[in-house]
Amino acid sequence: MKITGIRTMTVDVPLEEPVITAIHDIRSIGYVLVFVDTDADVTGEGHLFSLPARHLAPLEAMTAVLGQSLVGEDAHRVEGLWHKLWTEVNFVGHKGVPLFALSALDMALWDARGKALGQPVHRLLGSCRDAVPAYHSGGLWLSRSEDELVAEAKSFLKQGFRAMKMRLGKPRWQEDVQRAEAIRDAIGPDIRLMADANQSLDVRHALRLGRALEPVNLDWFEEPVPAYDVAGHAVLAAALDTPIATGETEYTRYGFRPLIEAKAADVLMPDLGRVGGVTEFMRVGHMAQAWDLPVSPHLYSEPSLQLCGALQNCDLLEYMPWSARLFSEQIEFDEGQARIPDRPGLGFSFDLDALERYRTGPAAEGAAKPAARRPARRAAAKKDEAPAPKAEAKAKPKASAAPKAKPAAKAPPKPKAAPEPAPEPVRRRRREPGKTPWYLRRETEEA
Numbered sequence: 001m002k003i004t005g006i007r008t009m010t011v012d013v014p015l016e017e018p019v020i021t022a023i024h025d026i027r028s029i030g031y032v033l034v035f036v037d038t039d040a041d042v043t044g045e046g047h048l049f050s051l052p053a054r055h056l057a058p059l060e061a062m063t064a065v066l067g068q069s070l071v072g073e074d075a076h077r078v079e080g081l082w083h084k085l086w087t088e089v090n091f092v093g094h095k096g097v098p099l100f101a102l103s104a105l106d107m108a109l110w111d112a113r114g115k116a117l118g119q120p121v122h123r124l125l126g127s128c129r130d131a132v133p134a135y136h137s138g139g140l141w142l143s144r145s146e147d148e149l150v151a152e153a154k155s156f157l158k159q160g161f162r163a164m165k166m167r168l169g170k171p172r173w174q175e176d177v178q179r180a181e182a183i184r185d186a187i188g189p190d191i192r193l194m195a196d197a198n199q200s201l202d203v204r205h206a207l208r209l210g211r212a213l214e215p216v217n218l219d220w221f222e223e224p225v226p227a228y229d230v231a232g233h234a235v236l237a238a239a240l241d242t243p244i245a246t247g248e249t250e251y252t253r254y255g256f257r258p259l260i261e262a263k264a265a266d267v268l269m270p271d272l273g274r275v276g277g278v279t280e281f282m283r284v285g286h287m288a289q290a291w292d293l294p295v296s297p298h299l300y301s302e303p304s305l306q307l308c309g310a311l312q313n314c315d316l317l318e319y320m321p322w323s324a325r326l327f328s329e330q331i332e333f334d335e336g337q338a339r340i341p342d343r344p345g346l347g348f349s350f351d352l353d354a355l356e357r358y359r360t361g362p363a364a365e366g367a368a369k370p371a372a373r374r375p376a377r378r379a380a381a382k383k384d385e386a387p388a389p390k391a392e393a394k395a396k397p398k399a400s401a402a403p404k405a406k407p408a409a410k411a412p413p414k415p416k417a418a419p420e421p422a423p424e425p426v427r428r429r430r431r432e433p434g435k436t437p438w439y440l441r442r443e444t445e446e447a
Contacts, residue, residue: 001116003070015028048103070084112345133315133316140167146182160335162191193216210236260288268294271300272300273300278306281307302326304317305331
């Protein structure tokens with residue numbers, strides 16, 4: 001199954017209401033949709049998201065450019081293609097935008113492979129369950145009043161959810177405690193409650209807040225301090241009984257390994273769009289298993305279901321309704337459990353007709369298409385230039401005179417040859433009789 005092309009499409013999907021956290025003010029979600037076409041009439045789909053949507057341009061550009069190295073390759077060789085892309089981005093970096101692009105392409109490759117084989121991805125990876133508990137993450141925002149928090153928490157219970165997440169980050173930690181206590185009183189002791197500070201606190205504030213929240217019995221205290229503060233997370237993990245969860249902004253297993261080694265996290269939260277796609281998510285999950293650590297995916301609810309179905313220690317899904325409008329299919333819930341779809345591939349396909357009104361660029365415009373147009377542009381330019389010599393014969397001497405100036409332009413390379421003799425005397429001096437070469441001299445001194 002050969003890859004014949006890579007296409008992308010960007011959409012900006014407005015939220016029903018603004019989302020306010022300690023560090024975010026979100027009005028819409030921008031997405032890059034990625035399509036990997038093959039000669040088997042199978043198209044794999046993956047996606048990225050951005051807050052805000054104006055950051056989509058570099059993500060789409062990198063995805064389109066990086067994807068061209070996959071054209072002509074066998075789409076079944078997902079592991080090999082991951083390493084090919086990893087090697088290609090070495091110069092621009094193994095974090096940030098290049099990893100977003102790699103992640104989306106890897107996602108689409110797994111989707112294509114599953115569709116070609118008629119199997120869901122979780123079965124290709126080694127299935128372990130048919131459903132997974134889900135917590136509702138699309139509410140209990142920092143902007144809510146205490147009464148609104150209570151009402152929303154009760155509405156999640158009515159929808160069948162047995163777990164939910166609130167946000168922290170009020171200036172006074174006592175207010176956060178009061179809000180958490182109100183939610184706990186409303187939902188009772190048997191419902192799982194998580195809290196996310198969105199990296200907004202310092203260690204001292206987080207420590208006081210964390211200790212005060214212990215009686216609320218949180219399942220975890222998420223990103224209490226900035227993600228890069230591994231030492232700070234380790235201090236909190238050691239001082240608090242409440243588990244510390246982090247990892248959503250980490251890239252690849254090399255980002256998660258320091259968290260594990262520093263004992264800075266009790267729950268790892270890989271993000272499918274950052275970590276390196278399905279391939280690298282599985283590596284992080286298996287690495288966590290070696291330390292008996294649980295894994296819970298960050299966002300990407302629909303495709304992440306396949307990972308929850310394949311990893312024994314990935315037993316809690318974050319349900320965020322933001323991305324529901326991307327797909328023709330919806331997640332099915334049964335008493336708080338999200339069913340893992342048995343549809344081929346990742347199990348969800350883009351609803352392109354519904355997304356058309358949110359499109360911010362040419363629909364499914366691939367990098368290969370602009371490349372194909374370039375010869376046409378050049379040909380058109382030649383046609384425009386062709387009549388000129390016929391109409392103005394006097395212009396020919398001027399055109400022939402231009403090359404005479406080119407020898408002067410070649411002058412700059414001459415100075416480049418000047419430095420070449422310089423190294424030779426240095427090498428000869430290092431080899432003069434009676435003098436020990438520098439690299440042997442160091443060994444002699446050590447001896």
